[in-house]
Amino acid sequence: MGLGKPVRRVLLSVVGGALVIVGVVLLVLPGPGLLLVLAGLLVLASEFPALQRFVDPVRTRAMRAAEESVSSPLRIAGSVLAGLALLAAGIVWGTVRSLPLSGWSTGTSLILSSLILFALLIWSYRRVRAKREEP
Structure with missing residues (x-):
């Protein structure tokens, strides 16, 4: 059982780091990329308490960005078009062999990015709508 804690730490570090990286990539697209950065920071802060000081400022900005995105x-419409473009690009990169870095590894990452974008967009829309309906 002594191996469990280091493995957990590495796994959470990889997951948290991946969330932060995908979030940063999504910052250049229309949509709530800061939410993924926040999720990554929350995962990383669970293992590295020194990162906790970054969570609240990012949370504030992420919630504001989520509201602005919808x-x-x-x-x-811009966010949906960006998601559809990512999805289409993923399919094209997965099937057209003459493109640079073609293959399903690139295609899958683009498709996954589009699905993350759609999920965060839906979450943001529901959050804003629920906030507006509060008494």
Whole structure:
């Protein structure tokens, strides 16, 4: 059982780091990329308490960004189009062998990015709608 804690720490570090990296990549796309950065920081802070000081400022910015990402039909449309473009690019990169870095490893990562974008967009929309319906 002595091996369990180091393995858990490495696993959480990899998952947290991946969430932060994907979140940073999604920052350049329309959508709530800061939510993934926040999720990654929360995972990392569970193993590295020194990172806890970054959680609250990122949480504040992430919630504001989530609200802004669904604040108008134009922003929602832009996010949906970006997600569809990622999905299409993933399929193209997975099937067209003449493209640079072609193959399903690249295609799958693009498709996964689109699914994450859609999931976060839906979460943001529901959160904002519930907030508006509060008395």
